[in-house]
Amino acid sequence: MVVIRLSRGGSKKRPYFNVVVAESSKKRDGRFIERVGFYNPGAREGSETLRLESERIEYWQSNGAQLSETVNRIVKLNAKGPDGLAAMKKKDEAKALARKNKKVADKAAKAEEAVSAEEAAAPQEEAPKEEAPKEEAAAPQEEAPKEEAPKEEAAAPQEEAPKEEAEKK
DSSP states (O other): OEEEEEEEEEETTEEEEEEEEEETTSOTTSOOSEEEEEEOTTOOTTSOOEEEOHHHHHHHHHTTOEEOHHHHHHHHHHHHOHHHHHHHHHHHHHHHHHHHHHHHHHHHHHHHHHHHHHHHHHHHHHHHHHHHHHHHHHHHHHHHHHHHHHHHHHHHHHHHHHHHHHHHO
């Protein structure tokens, strides 16, 4: 089956497309039958962005060639003239801006959730702190004997060390 589609050229981040008639089994940028135009989405103001040979596209369509979705959209815009292409660029820019705004809004929402989660966790931490002073008042009495116990434990290993040395000799 023969299709009319875009073949990408240009460098990284700066695409340039040829509108080509090619066999559908061929690679995107591979062998083609005929080049019927070009589309340069990154063209500067005043330079030619799109050129299509409408007669050749109609000829290939009459012989059974199918248009890809993107080429179909471009052909319709080309029929409207330069105004159609300008409208397409504005629409694409609006979509890109909407995506960017949505991304920023999502980040802000996640940040708010994190802050609210921290705030929710903070009252739980504060409640035990209020109870803690009551426990601390009773705790020093209990801790005094505990402080003495480590001293005894610390003394015990020192006593064992000489025994081990004696055994080694």
